[in-house]
Amino acid sequence: xxxxxxxxxxxxxSLILGQRLSDWCTNGPTLEEDIALTNISLDLxxxxxxxxxxxxxxxxxxxxxxxxxxxxxxxxxNLLITEQENGHFGDTIVRQFLYSSFFLLFYTELxxxxxxxxxALAAKSVKEIKYHLRHSESWLIRLGDGTVExxxxxQDAINNIWDFTGEFFEMDEIDNQMLNEGIGVNNAKLKFxxxxxxxxxxxxxxxxxxxxxxxxxxxxTGVHTxxxxxxxxxxxxxxxxxxxxxx
Amino acid sequence: xxxxxxxxxxxxxxxNGLAHKHVGNVHAADKEMAxxxxxxxxxxxxxxxxxxVVKTINIVSSESEDGESFFNPxxxxxxxxxxxxxxxDGAKNI
Numbered sequence: 001x002x003x004x005x006x007x008x009x010x011x012x013x014s015l016i017l018g019q020r021l022s023d024w025c026t027n028g029p030t031l032e033e034d035i036a037l038t039n040i041s042l043d044l045x046x047x048x049x050x051x052x053x054x055x056x057x058x059x060x061x062x063x064x065x066x067x068x069x070x071x072x073x074x075x076x077x078n079l080l081i082t083e084q085e086n087g088h089f090g091d092t093i094v095r096q097f098l099y100s101s102f103f104l105l106f107y108t109e110l111x112x113x114x115x116x117x118x119x120a121l122a123a124k125s126v127k128e129i130k131y132h133l134r135h136s137e138s139w140l141i142r143l144g145d146g147t148v149e150x151x152x153x154x155q156d157a158i159n160n161i162w163d164f165t166g167e168f169f170e171m172d173e174i175d176n177q178m179l180n181e182g183i184g185v186n187n188a189k190l191k192f193x194x195x196x197x198x199x200x201x202x203x204x205x206x207x208x209x210x211x212x213x214x215x216x217x218x219x220x221t222g223v224h225t226x227x228x229x230x231x232x233x234x235x236x237x238x239x240x241x242x243x244x245x246x247x
Numbered sequence: 248x249x250x251x252x253x254x255x256x257x258x259x260x261x262x263n264g265l266a267h268k269h270v271g272n273v274h275a276a277d278k279e280m281a282x283x284x285x286x287x288x289x290x291x292x293x294x295x296x297x298x299x300v301v302k303t304i305n306i307v308s309s310e311s312e313d314g315e316s317f318f319n320p321x322x323x324x325x326x327x328x329x330x331x332x333x334x335x336d337g338a339k340n341i
Contacts, residue, residue: 032273032284138279
């Protein structure tokens with residue numbers, strides 16, 4: 001049971017961020033960037049598919065599509081940061097950088113899991129996330145170290161979304177159980193590495209590490225910001241309205 | 248595109264040892280962006296093992312009016328083509 005929940009948390013985060021990023025399709029600031037962001041979105045959908053297929057297999061009665069399209073928002077366990085709005089290009093880049101820097105560390109650890117499926121999915125994801133991080137990191141430096149206006153915009157973006165980064169490092173009962181069984185990752189232990197990684201980039205980008213520590217939480221128990229509802233409403237519209245529709 | 252971005256030509260090597268082949272171009276403001284854009288636009292389906300990007304303005308091209316002096320003189324020198332030689336049976340891949 002815990003493994004299902006643990007797997008859903010990972011799959012849901014990829015799915016919801018993938019869905020958010022897909023909104024950039026045809027809206028990118030340039031043709032090249034449009035393709036770059038939707039490539040990342042597709043990678044995340046691929047990762048989500050892997051984890052949700054596994055959760056469906058463990059569940060036994062539901063398909064991955066059921067899990068993606070027929071759950072309500074309080075049954076989703078994606079990290080709150082993934083459901084936040086795209087905002088302007090700088091907002092999206094900041095969200096992507098913070099997410100990718102954590103998940104690179106997370107998947108690197110999860111690749112050592114005793115659970116062979118989770119380990120294989122993690123190993124595959126590491127390769128993709130490395131590129132996502134490189135892409136968002138170089139943009140963050142470009143914007144932070146760019147003009148006065150671009151610096152201010154990404155610094156504001158960091159300050160605005162920062163409260164959602166505390167969730168990365170939380171450990172609840174399920175996390176601890178998975179860790180003890182050699183299946184899951186010690187999120188709390190990744191904080192030090194993540195701080196280091198983020199700090200180095202922020203320094204290169206002439207950006208400040210925020211002081212605010214009023215961290216928001218809830219996703220592990222299905223408590224979300226209203227934005228998730230908006231995302232699901234669009235994502236699930238067709239399968240819910242026409243349950244028998246085929247791809 | 249703003250004045251701070253340039254056009255870069257993209258060359259992709261499909262396999263180790265083969266020549267890089269021109270595939271198209273991208274807009275980018277710096278080297279890293281050019282490389283990433285080239286990767287995202289031209290190598291999504293496993294097309295390559297190495298990418299070169301070079302600013303279009305750094306490429307020197309012959310002009311169409313150069314054609315007569317550059318290329319026409321070779322038209323009547325058939326002996327420059329290796330079609331007059333008998334290939335030994337053992338030689339492959341030539």
